[in-house]
Amino acid sequence: MTFSLASILALALLAPALADDKPDPVADQKAFQRFFIEKFPKVKYEDFVNGPYSMDEGLHRQWEEKEQFPPYEFAVETGKEMFATPFKNGKTYADCFANKGIGIRQNYPTFDEKEGKVITLELALNRCREANGEAPYNYLKDEMASLTAYMAFTSRGQKMDIRIPNDPRALQAYENGKRYFYTRRGQLNFSCATCHVQSPGEHIRAEILAPALGIMNAMPIYRSEWSGMGTTSRRFLTCNSQTRAVPLEPQSDEYRDLEYYLSYVSNGLPISGPGARP
Amino acid sequence: MTNMTRNIVLAAVLLMPGAVPALAASEADFKAAYAAAEAAEKQADQLRNKWTTTEAQLAAAKKAASTGDFDAAIAAAREAEALANASIYQATSEKTRWKDLEIR
Numbered sequence: 001m002t003f004s005l006a007s008i009l010a011l012a013l014l015a016p017a018l019a020d021d022k023p024d025p026v027a028d029q030k031a032f033q034r035f036f037i038e039k040f041p042k043v044k045y046e047d048f049v050n051g052p053y054s055m056d057e058g059l060h061r062q063w064e065e066k067e068q069f070p071p072y073e074f075a076v077e078t079g080k081e082m083f084a085t086p087f088k089n090g091k092t093y094a095d096c097f098a099n100k101g102i103g104i105r106q107n108y109p110t111f112d113e114k115e116g117k118v119i120t121l122e123l124a125l126n127r128c129r130e131a132n133g134e135a136p137y138n139y140l141k142d143e144m145a146s147l148t149a150y151m152a153f154t155s156r157g158q159k160m161d162i163r164i165p166n167d168p169r170a171l172q173a174y175e176n177g178k179r180y181f182y183t184r185r186g187q188l189n190f191s192c193a194t195c196h197v198q199s200p201g202e203h204i205r206a207e208i209l210a211p212a213l214g215i216m217n218a219m220p221i222y223r224s225e226w227s228g229m230g231t232t233s234r235r236f237l238t239c240n241s242q243t244r245a246v247p248l249e250p251q252s253d254e255y256r257d258l259e260y261y262l263s264y265v266s267n268g269l270p271i272s273g274p275g276a277r278p
Numbered sequence: 279m280t281n282m283t284r285n286i287v288l289a290a291v292l293l294m295p296g297a298v299p300a301l302a303a304s305e306a307d308f309k310a311a312y313a314a315a316e317a318a319e320k321q322a323d324q325l326r327n328k329w330t331t332t333e334a335q336l337a338a339a340k341k342a343a344s345t346g347d348f349d350a351a352i353a354a355a356r357e358a359e360a361l362a363n364a365s366i367y368q369a370t371s372e373k374t375r376w377k378d379l380e381i382r
Contacts, residue, residue, distance in 0.1 A: 028381075035381045182376040184368060187329045187361065193379045246328035254326065 023175045025164050025264060032265040036213040040201070049217040049272040051210035055201040059208060063276070072149055072222040072274040075229045079150025082143065087132040093147070096128035105148075105155035105271050109162065109260045111170040118173050118256040121148055122231055139250035140237065145220045145229035152220065152273030160217055160271065162264040177261025180254050181212075186243030192258070195239075207278060216263045218275030225278065232259055303348040311355035312339055318362035327369035332361040 036048060040055070047054040053063035083101065086092050094100035098107075108121035119127075125147055126136035137143045164170050184191045195204065196212035203209075207225075219232045230238075236255050237247040248254055315336060322328045335358035342351035 031381050178380070179376055182379045183372045184376070185327055185372070187331045187364075189368065191376065191379060197379070197381060241330060244330045246330055246333060248326065 023171050023178075025171070025174055028178070029265045029267060033213060033268075035197070036200075036211050040211070046270055048211055048214035049266075049269050049275075051215060051218060051275065051277060052201075052208040055208055055211070059278075066276050070222070070274075071224075071276050072220075072229060075146045075149040075220075075222070075274060076153045079146035079148070079153075082147055083150050087129070087134050089132050091132050093125065093128055096124070096131070101151060102154045103158060105152045105273065106158040106161045107163075109256065109263055111163070111165055111167065111173065111260070113165055113167055113170075116167075116169040117253070118177075118260045120232070120251065120256055120259050121151065122233060123251050123256070139231060139233040141226075141228060141230050141234055145231050145234075148220045148231060149229060149274035152271055155271045156273075157270050160263055160267050160269055162260065162267055164264065173257045174261055174264060176254070177257035177259070180258045181261055186240065186245030188243045190243040192239065210277075212262065212265075214266050214269045214272075216259065217266055217269050218272045218277075220273060221275040221277045223277045229274070303352050305343070305348060308339070308343050308348045308351045308355065311352045311359070312336075312343070315339070315355045315359035315362060318359050318366065322362050322365040322369065325366060325369035327365050329361055329365045332358050332365060335361060 036043075037045065040048075043054050050060070050063060053059045083093050094102075098104055105121065108124070109118045111117075112119045122139055122144055125144065126139070129136055137147075164174055181192045184194070192212070195209045196215060200209050200211035216232065219235065220229055221235070222229050226234075233250040233255065236258065237250065240247040315332075319328060319332055319336065322332065335354045339351045339354035339358060342348070342354060
């Protein structure tokens with residue numbers, strides 16, 4: 001068998017391109033973090049978890065004052081009480097989680113190798129309820145926001161630590177999440193990255209856009225715009241509808257994979273949730 | 279009256295404003311327009327990329343049809359179809375274009 005010089009050259013040119021297409025979460029995470037660190041050299045690394053408050057000195061001062069009487073405090077208290085209240089069968093949420101559910105927020109989402117899918121904290125909480133004969137909660141706010149607020153609060157300061165096991169399905173889930181993050185959708189033709197990579201620190205109407213780096217670490221959040229708490233699911237759904245895209249169902253595979261990707265690239269940053277946002 | 283004169287008179291009458299009312303759209307026309315819009319939106323749904331504006335136009339088309347305003351209903355249905363087709367184009371082109379935005 002003989003190869004022409006042209007075909008050898010073509011293969012040589014194609015090889016790096018093929019290599020580029022192979023998912024490499026470690027390289028992605030490094031590039032992702034470097035991008036924001038270089039874009040915002042004055043922002044302290046740990047401060048990225050404070051979203052828009054990290055982008056502007058005036059807003060940062062507002063945030064410091066807000067933190068003295070944080071609007072999410074009620075949710076943390078409610079969540080704590082709910083967490084300790086036994087189900088009808090006598091078991092509690094603590095029975096469903098490692099370390100009895102305390103200080104584990106940084107490990108979610110996790111990849112379940114039995115199921116072959118991403119499991120978010122919100123999903124794990126509702127599965128825990130259903131396994132114990134309780135009805136699942138609405139994924140967007142209220143009880144779910146309170147429970148996740150409490151669990152995040154017990155994990156504050158822990159560094160995000162999302163693992164991608166050596167399982168092609170996990171790598172695919174990560175890659176799907178990345179694709180979702182960068183894909184433009186809705187009539188406004190916006191991707192998540194349009195706001196949170198290309199434009200953090202810029203105004204969109206009255207709001208200052210948050211950087212994507214560390215954005216998951218503050219979840220769930222109290223938003224003044226919502227006059228209440230909202231979960232990660234709520235944040236994804238409202239982002240979609242703001243671009244005039246019909247949101248997917250909460251905890252759809254796409255949203256679970258998106259949370260997996262976004263959390264992974266923020267590995268190393270501390271959990272700051274629950275957060276407060278304008 | 280010659281044939282030519284008669285034809286001219288007839289044409290003039292027909293061209294008089296109001297002599298021939300504009301053909302109003304029928305329910306059948308609306309149903310055809312709505313079915314085309316729905317089919318496009320179904321395809322957008324399969325691509326997991328429906329737009330809120332398409333849904334709003336589909337709802338507006340149904341509402342107008344329910345009041346018998348088939349002209350408005352057809353206009354809304356056609357708008358919905360155009361929006362759905364745009365969302366299909368977006369989803370299809372983004373299958374590869376998303377990589378242009380990726381941080382590397």
